[in-house]
Amino acid sequence: MELIKTENIIKTYQDNGVPVHAVNGISLEVNEGEHIVLAGPSGSGKTTLLNLLGALDKPTEGKIFFEGDDLSLKSKKELSDFRLHKLGFIFQAYNLIPVLTAMENIEFSMMLLGVPEAERHQRSESLLEELGIAELKNKRPNEMSGGQQQRVAVARAIINNPKLVLADEPTANLDSKTGGHLLDLMDKMNEEKNITFIFASHDQQVIERARRLVKIKDGLVDNE
Amino acid sequence: MLIKLAWRNLWRNKRRSTIVLLSVIVGVNAMLFMDGMTNGMLSQILFNQISLSTSHIQIHNKGFSDNKTVQGIIKDSEKVEKAISNNPDVTAYSRRVITFGLLSSASNSTGVYIYGVIPEEEEKVSRIKSSIIEGNYLSNAKNEIIIGKKLAEKLKVGLGDKVVALANTPDGTIGSEVFRVAGIFKTPSSEFDKAFIYIPLATSQSMLDLGESFHEFAIITKNYKQSNSVRDELTSKLDAGIEVLSYEDLLPFIIIQLDMYKESMFVVNFIISLALIFGIINSTLMSVFERIQEIGVLMSIGMRIWKIFGMVVLEALILGVFGTVIGVVSGYLINIPFSIYGIDLSFFAESLESFAMGSILYPQLSVENFIITLFMIPLISVIAALYPAYRAIKLEPVYAIRYV
Numbered sequence: 001m002e003l004i005k006t007e008n009i010i011k012t013y014q015d016n017g018v019p020v021h022a023v024n025g026i027s028l029e030v031n032e033g034e035h036i037v038l039a040g041p042s043g044s045g046k047t048t049l050l051n052l053l054g055a056l057d058k059p060t061e062g063k064i065f066f067e068g069d070d071l072s073l074k075s076k077k078e079l080s081d082f083r084l085h086k087l088g089f090i091f092q093a094y095n096l097i098p099v100l101t102a103m104e105n106i107e108f109s110m111m112l113l114g115v116p117e118a119e120r121h122q123r124s125e126s127l128l129e130e131l132g133i134a135e136l137k138n139k140r141p142n143e144m145s146g147g148q149q150q151r152v153a154v155a156r157a158i159i160n161n162p163k164l165v166l167a168d169e170p171t172a173n174l175d176s177k178t179g180g181h182l183l184d185l186m187d188k189m190n191e192e193k194n195i196t197f198i199f200a201s202h203d204q205q206v207i208e209r210a211r212r213l214v215k216i217k218d219g220l221v222d223n224e
Numbered sequence: 225m226l227i228k229l230a231w232r233n234l235w236r237n238k239r240r241s242t243i244v245l246l247s248v249i250v251g252v253n254a255m256l257f258m259d260g261m262t263n264g265m266l267s268q269i270l271f272n273q274i275s276l277s278t279s280h281i282q283i284h285n286k287g288f289s290d291n292k293t294v295q296g297i298i299k300d301s302e303k304v305e306k307a308i309s310n311n312p313d314v315t316a317y318s319r320r321v322i323t324f325g326l327l328s329s330a331s332n333s334t335g336v337y338i339y340g341v342i343p344e345e346e347e348k349v350s351r352i353k354s355s356i357i358e359g360n361y362l363s364n365a366k367n368e369i370i371i372g373k374k375l376a377e378k379l380k381v382g383l384g385d386k387v388v389a390l391a392n393t394p395d396g397t398i399g400s401e402v403f404r405v406a407g408i409f410k411t412p413s414s415e416f417d418k419a420f421i422y423i424p425l426a427t428s429q430s431m432l433d434l435g436e437s438f439h440e441f442a443i444i445t446k447n448y449k450q451s452n453s454v455r456d457e458l459t460s461k462l463d464a465g466i467e468v469l470s471y472e473d474l475l476p477f478i479i480i481q482l483d484m485y486k487e488s489m490f491v492v493n494f495i496i497s498l499a500l501i502f503g504i505i506n507s508t509l510m511s512v513f514e515r516i517q518e519i520g521v522l523m524s525i526g527m528r529i530w531k532i533f534g535m536v537v538l539e540a541l542i543l544g545v546f547g548t549v550i551g552v553v554s555g556y557l558i559n560i561p562f563s564i565y566g567i568d569l570s571f572f573a574e575s576l577e578s579f580a581m582g583s584i585l586y587p588q589l590s591v592e593n594f595i596i597t598l599f600m601i602p603l604i605s606v607i608a609a610l611y612p613a614y615r616a617i618k619l620e621p622v623y624a625i626r627y628v
């Protein structure tokens with residue numbers, strides 16, 4: 001089933017008056033359950049594309065459809081709720097709220113959804129268990145390693161059973177072994193929970209695992 | 225959970241939060257202290273005036289208050305007295321002869337207000353008996369007089385010395401009497417001590433040829449706040465030729481001053497509030513700018529912007545509420561010793577004494593101001609947080625997330 005469809009999207013930034021076409025006409029179709037890696041050198045437009053898909057930013061031209069809905073027609077509030085219900089984000093670093101523990105970070109998204117406290121505890125505990133990071137439960141981000149933080153970020157991203165997880169360079173700050181474990185985790189979630197994953201990365205390890213590789217260059221799809 | 229988040233965010237930068245908290249506490253303390261001082265000063269001035277001679281309510285023949293002529297005796301005073309003693313809210317009254325005359329000693333003479341009173345009645349409506357610092361209060365002996373300390377100095381007389389009082393009688397002749405100084409008083413008002421003398425009522429009546437008549441009923445009610453209502457009750461029972469005046473009618477200047485002081489307190493509170501507002505804006509703005517990336521994450525996970533707005537406001541509100549509660553409690557505690565022992569202002573006592581305030585100020589916190597402070601400061605914190613919160617929600621998520 002088709003989850004996302006972009007029609008020739010363009011994102012143009014003004015860099016000191018000079019227009020920069022960060023995304024320069026990308027048409028892409030993503031089906032539910034896919035595992036896609038957007039690969040390309042730094043500055044090729046991967047993050048910009050991911051932010052557009054995640055409705056954090058609006059394309060200058062073109063349309064994005066999510067489950068058939070035109071995202072450009074949604075209000076800010078609707079987009080916020082859309083992200084809360086349907087999406088999960090994992091950034092390169094600093095994903096977690098520093099003053100909250102691992103468990104509270106995970107519960108936070110559930111709280112925003114209005115999940116009752118008892119259920120929040122129960123669900124976050126079992127997910128931490130499932131991801132093998134139960135011992136991090138009461139730790140704050142500054143008491144965790146980078147890899148541990150990213151695992152908690154994965155847990156937070158998937159706790160509300162999103163349709164799509166967008167991961168922007170999730171392994172960039174990790175050594176290859178830790179990165180590998182993190183990718184294992186996400187691959188498992190992709191397979192077991194049928195959550196669609198879109199990665200943006202130029203990390204070889206990520207690219208190798210891609211079940212569908214989309215090469216990006218200068219804001220365009222290079223070849224698939 | 226939002227409260228938990230806001231609370232923990234406050235502890236991230238302990239130093240900054242503590243500074244804001246302290247400034248709120250100090251601001252609240254300053255507000256309460258200033259208010260206690262003004263309130264104490266005003267009520268001291270007012271109550272001193274009331275207890276010197278004004279009392280809560282005065283009854284005269286119509287026009288006497290404006291023009292104190294010796295002819296202005298109360299007609300049908302028995303009917304008036306009956307109305308007064310039948311009123312359940314009246315606790316005491318004193319009949320007074322009041323006139324202006326000349327008091328002379330061997331060495332000097334000066335104009336004075338002569339009060340003819342029944343000692344047992346007068347001591348219940350004024351502070352005169354307790355203000356005696358030398359000799360005794362009046363005992364009803366015919367030729368006793370009590371005078372103020374300042375007056376005694378001016379006339380160069382002491383206890384037992386002879387003074388002569390002269391005053392016009394209603395038919396224009398001069399009445400006079402010789403007195404011996406029985407007592408000397410000192411009140412918080414040096415003006416009063418210079419100009420008021422007390423003699424027995426009967427003596428004043430014979431000296432002024434008044435028969436059984438007199439000029440004034442000075443009345444004390446159960447509570448000074450009842451003055452106006454008791455005044456109205458009495459007015460309704462008495463003839464149109466009688467004037468019934470409450471202390472508010474009698475001391476318009478002080479009442480106006482009271483209002484002016486209240487307004488000046490408002491200005492002081494406003495300035496303190498303004499300082500607090502800028503302090504809170506500054507610190508909240510800093511805390512928002514330190515968390516740009518984090519706010520981006522919150523936006524990306526789908527936190528609605530009004531919740532982010534609320535989180536920022538909540539942080540300031542928590543500081544405001546805690547600061548206010550601590551400030552109000554400590555302000556109250558700090559005020560206790562001052563309100564008991566007073567603040568000695570004798571270095572400018574001269575001017576204060578002519579103000580009828582006394583040289584020791586007893587601060588009094590008003591419940592009203594307490595409650596206003598309790599609500600106003602948290603409100604101010606919220607107002608101060610609005611701009612930083614607005615800045616937080618105006619962040620573009622993509623920009624914020626990249627911001628490290």
Ligand SMILES: Nc1ncnc2c1ncn2[C@@H]1O[C@H](COP(=O)(O)OP(=O)(O)O)[C@@H](O)[C@H]1O
Pocket residue numbers: 013014015020021022040041042043044045046047048049
């Ligand atoms: N906010 C912005 N303003 C101006 N230029 C930007 C902005 N964001 C990205 N760019 C430019 O767009 C291009 C693509 O950036 P990005 O999407 O971050 O690439 P990638 O993630 O592949 O490294 C780069 O040239 C970058 O400098």
Ligand SMILES: [Mg+2]
Pocket residue numbers: 046047048168169
């Ligand atoms: Mg990037």
